[in-house]
Amino acid sequence: MTGLHERHLAVSPEWLALYYRHPLELTHGEGRHVWDADGNRYLDFFGGILTTMTAHALPEVTKAVAEQAGRIIHSSTLYLNRPMVEMAERIATLSGIPDARVFFTTSGTEANDTALLLATAYRRSNQILAMRNSYHGRSFSTVSITGNQAWSPTSLSPLQTLYVHGGVRSRGPYAELSDERFIHACVADLEDLLGHTRRPAALIAEPVQGVGGFTSPPDGLFAAFREVLDRHGVLWISDEVQTGWGRTGDHFWGWQAHAEHGPPDILTFAKGIGNGMSVGGVVARAEVMNCLDANSISTFGGSPITMAASLANLSYLLEHDLQGNARRVGGLLIERLRGVTAASPAVREVRGRGLMIGIELVKPGTDEADPEAAAAVLEAARAGGLLLGKGGGHNTSVLRIAPPLTLTVAEAEEGAAILADALHAAG
Structure with missing residues (x-):
């Protein structure tokens, strides 16, 4: 040792x-x-x-960090922040969400926590639908919606969480079905679940489950879910902390493999966009993002230095x-x-x-x-x-x-x- x-x-x-x-x-x-x-x-x-x-x-990122550190490292969201506004503009466009608003955090956990705050406030409900085998962070709220027992250390929670089938294709009761029948069975499970609940706020789902072992449903599952969710007024949160920014190759966002009914209501991101800097965030349409009726700020979210790194990193990713x-x-x-x-x-x-x-x-x-x-x-x-x-x-x-x-x-x-x-x- x-x-x-x-x-x-x-x-x-x-x-x-x-x-x-x-x-x-x-x-x-x-x-x-x-x-x-x-x-x-x-x-x-x-x-x-x-x-x-x-x-x-990466030279482009380290140069951006050094130059920004030589100007000002921190200011908070109480002041105008040019790098933050520029980054928010780019993410709003890339997200595919109409009339998008962007709020920056310091991690994926905090991003998902914010998404839960928005969804529950918007829908006036503390019921959340989540996927079995999922992982969404280590805060008090996010461990309570994590469907992976190894990463959920307490059942105490401010949320009532109900778990849906579909995140794992090759295990579980529907594993032997064809993709089409698998989707049909998972949708039927969701419909049945909604018939026994009062007013869920949102379904949160990773397009590819990260901590869960890089499992994913057949393409189109969340589009089929979305059709059901829309009928019940339930929001869809796509947790793109691990799947965002083109990592899956086929798509820039994981949700785009399920895009028949358009983008999610809320998208969360983190990890790769900062290339090691602490960056996370939430994108939502204005109606959802603006539903809070109390003050809120972020001391460290969207700091000038992390935004400078993210802008350089995103530019490099797109240009190459x-x-x-x-x-x-x-x-x-x-x-x-x-x-x-x-x-x-x-x-x-x-x-x-x-x-x-x-x-x-x-x-x-x-x-x-x-x-x-x-x-x-x-x-x-x-x-x-x-x-x-x-x-x-x-x-x-x-x-x-x-x-x-x-x-x-x-x-x-x-x-x-x-x-x-x-x-x-x-x-």
């Missing part, structure tokens, strides 16, 4: 988990690589939990078509991973889209999750020079792969080869 690890344990909560038997101290990064305190170099396939979206130490790169390189990577895992009895499924890929591990010959195997592969991959993530609603048995969107074909091939060796070593 290192001295820093001992110091960490002495002052940190027991539930503040660290990866690896011998935790890493990352000291610097460049592009898609990071280095630890011992000088070891790693190919980063997790990006600080999908947060280093473009690249480590990183969504297209996620589609092309991600498509290659997922096929390569399916190839190298095809003969492994421990791999139940390789799934995902773009640069958002999950590998679900099970005990060979069964359908039983194997978190020990996932931990072993994580260790073996690290030894080979590759950093991965973990997740899954079934005891964290899913390897999560989400590298920066500038990943090259050569790096994708390298990472797949290391992962193949790690699976063999751990098996």
